[in-house]
Amino acid sequence: MAALPKKRPQEVTLILGKLKRHFGKTLENASMEHIYQACALCVRDEIMDRWINARNKVDKEGKKMVLYMSAEFLIGRALVNNMINLEIFDKYKAALDYMGVDIHQVEQEENDAALGNGGLGRLAACFLDSLSTLNLPAMGCGIRYEHGLFRQRILDGSQVEMEDNWIETGDVWEVENPEEEVEIHFGGEIHEVWTEKGLKIEHYNYSSVLAVPYDMPIVGYNTKMPAALRLWSARAKNNLDMTFFNRGDYTRAMEERELAEVISKVLYPEDNHEAGRQLRLKQFYFFTSATMQSMVRRHKNLYGDLHTLPEYVEVQINDTHPTLAIPELMRILMDEEGFGWEEAYDVVRRMFNYTNHTIMSEALECWPKDMFRLLLPRIYTIIDTLNEKYCARLWQAFPGDFEKISSLSIIAYNEIRMANLCVAVCKKVNGVSQIHGDILKTSLFRDNYVMDPEKFIAITNGITHRRWLAKANPPLTKLIEKHIGKGFLTDYKQFDKLEALLDNPEFMEGFIAAKEENKRRLAGYVMEKQGIEINPHAIFDVQAKRLHEYKRQLLKVLHILYLYNKITADPASFTQPVVFFFAAKASPGYVRAKNIIRLINAVADLVNNDPKTKDILKVVFIENYNVSAAEILIPATDFSEQLSTAGKEASGTGNMKFMMNGAVTIGTMDGANVEICERVGRENMFIFGATVEEINQMQRFNSYRPGEYYEKDAELRDVLNKLIDGSLPGVNERQFADLYHSLIFGDYEKADQYYLLHDFRSYINAFNRAVKAYQHPEEWYRMAAYNTARSGIFSSDRTIREYNDRIWHLEPLKG
Numbered sequence: 001m002a003a004l005p006k007k008r009p010q011e012v013t014l015i016l017g018k019l020k021r022h023f024g025k026t027l028e029n030a031s032m033e034h035i036y037q038a039c040a041l042c043v044r045d046e047i048m049d050r051w052i053n054a055r056n057k058v059d060k061e062g063k064k065m066v067l068y069m070s071a072e073f074l075i076g077r078a079l080v081n082n083m084i085n086l087e088i089f090d091k092y093k094a095a096l097d098y099m100g101v102d103i104h105q106v107e108q109e110e111n112d113a114a115l116g117n118g119g120l121g122r123l124a125a126c127f128l129d130s131l132s133t134l135n136l137p138a139m140g141c142g143i144r145y146e147h148g149l150f151r152q153r154i155l156d157g158s159q160v161e162m163e164d165n166w167i168e169t170g171d172v173w174e175v176e177n178p179e180e181e182v183e184i185h186f187g188g189e190i191h192e193v194w195t196e197k198g199l200k201i202e203h204y205n206y207s208s209v210l211a212v213p214y215d216m217p218i219v220g221y222n223t224k225m226p227a228a229l230r231l232w233s234a235r236a237k238n239n240l241d242m243t244f245f246n247r248g249d250y251t252r253a254m255e256e257r258e259l260a261e262v263i264s265k266v267l268y269p270e271d272n273h274e275a276g277r278q279l280r281l282k283q284f285y286f287f288t289s290a291t292m293q294s295m296v297r298r299h300k301n302l303y304g305d306l307h308t309l310p311e312y313v314e315v316q317i318n319d320t321h322p323t324l325a326i327p328e329l330m331r332i333l334m335d336e337e338g339f340g341w342e343e344a345y346d347v348v349r350r351m352f353n354y355t356n357h358t359i360m361s362e363a364l365e366c367w368p369k370d371m372f373r374l375l376l377p378r379i380y381t382i383i384d385t386l387n388e389k390y391c392a393r394l395w396q397a398f399p400g401d402f403e404k405i406s407s408l409s410i411i412a413y414n415e416i417r418m419a420n421l422c423v424a425v426c427k428k429v430n431g432v433s434q435i436h437g438d439i440l441k442t443s444l445f446r447d448n449y450v451m452d453p454e455k456f457i458a459i460t461n462g463i464t465h466r467r468w469l470a471k472a473n474p475p476l477t478k479l480i481e482k483h484i485g486k487g488f489l490t491d492y493k494q495f496d497k498l499e500a501l502l503d504n505p506e507f508m509e510g511f512i513a514a515k516e517e518n519k520r521r522l523a524g525y526v527m528e529k530q531g532i533e534i535n536p537h538a539i540f541d542v543q544a545k546r547l548h549e550y551k552r553q554l555l556k557v558l559h560i561l562y563l564y565n566k567i568t569a570d571p572a573s574f575t576q577p578v579v580f581f582f583a584a585k586a587s588p589g590y591v592r593a594k595n596i597i598r599l600i601n602a603v604a605d606l607v608n609n610d611p612k613t614k615d616i617l618k619v620v621f622i623e624n625y626n627v628s629a630a631e632i633l634i635p636a637t638d639f640s641e642q643l644s645t646a647g648k649e650a651s652g653t654g655n656m657k658f659m660m661n662g663a664v665t666i667g668t669m670d671g672a673n674v675e676i677c678e679r680v681g682r683e684n685m686f687i688f689g690a691t692v693e694e695i696n697q698m699q700r701f702n703s704y705r706p707g708e709y710y711e712k713d714a715e716l717r718d719v720l721n722k723l724i725d726g727s728l729p730g731v732n733e734r735q736f737a738d739l740y741h742s743l744i745f746g747d748y749e750k751a752d753q754y755y756l757l758h759d760f761r762s763y764i765n766a767f768n769r770a771v772k773a774y775q776h777p778e779e780w781y782r783m784a785a786y787n788t789a790r791s792g793i794f795s796s797d798r799t800i801r802e803y804n805d806r807i808w809h810l811e812p813l814k815g
């Protein structure tokens, strides 16, 4: 029987209207991109009224707000996420169905807004979603990079970087606000002038760049208070220098413009590594100065008196990148608003808070003093004074201890240390997991902690379960909604209700069916994008994160080679089909990381083509890992690989996403893995490897000898030798010699800094336990579902509540 003609949904009229008015198209001649744009414009209309009302209300009621300052916001796609949060997804899906258009194809037209590298930037994006869902007045402040993180292609097994152009499809979500532009000054000289009002600082011969804000609404679930993401774009003051133009020197005439606009051109693709480059310093001053100027302007307009700023604004500094906001606000208050030093400092010290995201020394920001002084002469003198006064305080606390004072000071050895500046001035300093908070107190900021124990807190990271469950995993979400309703979407505590369902056969069947559907979806994705066929009944083992030695993708590779050796020697020794997925971008300048990608692909070639292993082991490198790829990969995962060397991963947030989607963790006692373990117990995850204490011990006594493992463990030796004995197809024998040497002998640094050989056996053991558990489906899925049931606490709603209760004290906006 033919289907009855359905009633035409109202949204069809809206979409067709946009197609006609904005693009002069009808459905027949519109491209998929036009349809995406039309849908986005419709959704945008639904947001705007709420957004304007909310902002007016915040201003009228004099509500306190938080500025979440971050050099990175890894937003991903907005269309479907916004539809879900506005609770209009079903309506638009029905409308598009009616028009014969697949909403998922429309969705794919949108480029990811990848204005971030990894965890730090994605955390900022999750936080904005939660702030908005909790109706807390908030603005994210950052840089409108024209090009976000590079797109990755794998050519002949190696990473190749390609330009990212997110703005082509992302600009529907932004509103440009040229009337709020501000001017930023670089370089020049400063002079002290005595006037009848006292000492005045004057700044001459600087060069100017304009900062233009683009605001993007961030819509939380069923929110009354969409948050704003304000991204600053650099523009030259003069489009053309007419003096040069008139002389016929057209290149020179455009030069100033190019130099100015390069500031917001591209995101630095570095993660957990700091290179101290001048353009990066420019980027950071650019957006922090712009943010502080616009904050001051708004406050003066609304409240008049700048002394009351701390009553109305909290500033959260996401890692040290936005630190210059501190001396910049001092500058504005003193040089432009006539405050004295103490008066200005009293405002500043009550407003700023700092989140530390890493203890890796190579990631701690330090700027060369001379470069800094040339680029930002006035900011330099302010930091110099801050340092002087801080050192006086340090002297009180540690009289005569020069070594300690110089290690804590803001300026030393011709460098300006941003973390020390933050710790000196900020009200609260937080770590991002319990163990990371402890490490800050006992090692990185040990002496500061002694001086001011109240300042240091730990707030465990979280993820927005709207994007990472409701958006990424429709079958599991539907199942959960069917059994416990929709309340969990705004109340993470309701995840607990799932525990009772582990004994409900209908729920458990649905849980398994959802996992299988997600695995088929991923298999389809891998086939479509990379032409690789995978067995959806195999175990899906996934390690997805930035490529970094401390995250130990290499340990996983050694394990795969170990299995390869085992199976080729004795096919009966391992018969469980497993697909090993890797997804990782390497910083373009990080040679060893790129070589590990090359190695993964060489091992894939070996294992996937050997008739003895190809039906058991499959290695897949997912190209161009980004938010959208993660949304497909994570829900399909059985084993979540979280292998960082203990003490190195501040928190990890991927680990939480996997857990929530019913994957079981194989991991070290590091970062938030420790808290995942507290939630599910050791019997519901697979813990392995040295603990932080054991690693500290080995370091203290310099007792780690990786060479001994190589000598004593023949199987390990066979694995390592595979790197250099010509077994790996498609590469020169010398290709991986550096990796091999770094593990056994070390070169300029110590051998095996990340303790791979130490943890190798312990890892194999954990993996084998996981495989064994997987082979008892009933128990396995119970374990997997238990992980989901216990994951509510890792919602970023919980995290934001904690920030609010312990740091910001904002009041939610009411209806």
Ligand code: 26V
Residues within 6 Å of the ligand: 071, 117, 118, 119, 120, 121, 123, 268, 269, 270, 271, 272, 273, 274, 275, 319, 357, 358, 363, 432, 461, 649, 650, 651, 652, 653, 671
């Ligand atoms: C960031 C950047 C970004 C711009 C280019 C240069 C550069 C250099 C260093 C850094 C620091 C990155 C710190 C970081 O990403 N930490 C991660 O933060 C996550 C969120 O708290 C956490 O889950 C991860 O464990 C931690 O590695």
